[in-house]
Amino acid sequence: MNNIWSENVQGVMTLYLSRKLRFDDVFFERYRPLFDIDENAAIKILEIGCGPGALAEALRRWYPRARITAIDRDSNFISFASKNIPGVDFREGDAAKLPFGDGSFDVTISNTVQEHIEPAAFWGEQLRVLRPGGVCLCLSARKGLRCTAPCLETTAEERGFWESLPQDDTFERYGVGKFAMSEAALPASMEANGFSRVTTGYAIIDLTPDAPKYPAKMAEAMIEAERQNDLEVIRSVHADCAEKVIAAVNAKYDERLRLYREGVRQWDTSVSVTMVLRGIKK
Numbered sequence: 001m002n003n004i005w006s007e008n009v010q011g012v013m014t015l016y017l018s019r020k021l022r023f024d025d026v027f028f029e030r031y032r033p034l035f036d037i038d039e040n041a042a043i044k045i046l047e048i049g050c051g052p053g054a055l056a057e058a059l060r061r062w063y064p065r066a067r068i069t070a071i072d073r074d075s076n077f078i079s080f081a082s083k084n085i086p087g088v089d090f091r092e093g094d095a096a097k098l099p100f101g102d103g104s105f106d107v108t109i110s111n112t113v114q115e116h117i118e119p120a121a122f123w124g125e126q127l128r129v130l131r132p133g134g135v136c137l138c139l140s141a142r143k144g145l146r147c148t149a150p151c152l153e154t155t156a157e158e159r160g161f162w163e164s165l166p167q168d169d170t171f172e173r174y175g176v177g178k179f180a181m182s183e184a185a186l187p188a189s190m191e192a193n194g195f196s197r198v199t200t201g202y203a204i205i206d207l208t209p210d211a212p213k214y215p216a217k218m219a220e221a222m223i224e225a226e227r228q229n230d231l232e233v234i235r236s237v238h239a240d241c242a243e244k245v246i247a248a249v250n251a252k253y254d255e256r257l258r259l260y261r262e263g264v265r266q267w268d269t270s271v272s273v274t275m276v277l278r279g280i281k282k
């Protein structure tokens with residue numbers, strides 16, 4: 001349908017690698033009580049705005065008997081997910097006009113999607129495709145914590161690159177975050193749009209590579225996820241002079257990995273706070 005998101009807002013690897021970490025099995029215990037879904041039931045789950053598919057991939061592991069369908073309107077995301085994630089039916093389509101019949105799912109779920117879609121359409125379409133008694137789960141990113149490693153501080157070269165670019169209006173142009181709501185407004189919106197027994201909860205995920213609780217593979221994946229995020233942001237501005245900055249960014253992350261491997265701590269951290277709303281279709 002289009003590649004607007006993947007080419008201008010967040011790239012495939014930015015979303016896939018960061019979400020793969022946040023939805024790692026070690027964190028399932030945080031989501032399990034908030035989702036409150038029977039892990040042994042042969043239910044039908046629909047993920048809305050699935051991006052490159054990391055949450056759908058986790059759902060497939062966490063709910064092994066479920067049939068999972070996932071939809072996004074970005075063709076690059078669906079193409080990546082279809083090639084790399086088996087066992088999920090990935091489809092291109094619009095969340096505001098879901099290509100599914102009334103009452104066809106037991107659960108709908110989305111992660112960081114609500115704020116981009118007009119609320120009556122976002123909630124209304126999920127209400128329509130859920131069966132009576134079905135569960136809607138809406139995951140919404142809240143303000144977390146970020147602290148950069150000393151060796152990853154923005155260099156003068158990067159600063160010069162960003163300052164040389166025209167004012168960035170990507171978010172306004174594509175309506176990114178246009179319908180964002182507070183922690184109070186969001187559950188109220190869910191109720192006003194027809195869901196009952198609405199509950200809220202928070203999953204806090206700490207990604208600190210130097211924390212000894214994380215094995216090396218996971219710590220290095222955290223560093224790589226940050227690297228790919230930075231690289232895709234640079235590429236997304238489609239500037240001719242990006243190559244030198246890309247080389248500089250790669251050198252910084254190579255250094256970060258070297259320090260990690262030598263046990264020289266940097267204590268950079270990223271703590272995400274995900275609000276989980278749960279509502280029932282009457």
Ligand SMILES: C[S@@+](CC[C@H](N)C(=O)[O-])C[C@H]1O[C@@H](n2cnc3c(N)ncnc32)[C@H](O)[C@@H]1O
Nearest residue numbers: 005015049050051072073074094095096111112
């Ligand atoms: C912040 S990204 C989150 C992607 C994914 N849920 C994740 O966590 O990696 C928002 C996603 O919503 C999708 N999206 C936005 N509006 C949409 C719509 N009307 N229909 C389907 N997908 C939409 C975008 O293409 C993008 O993949």
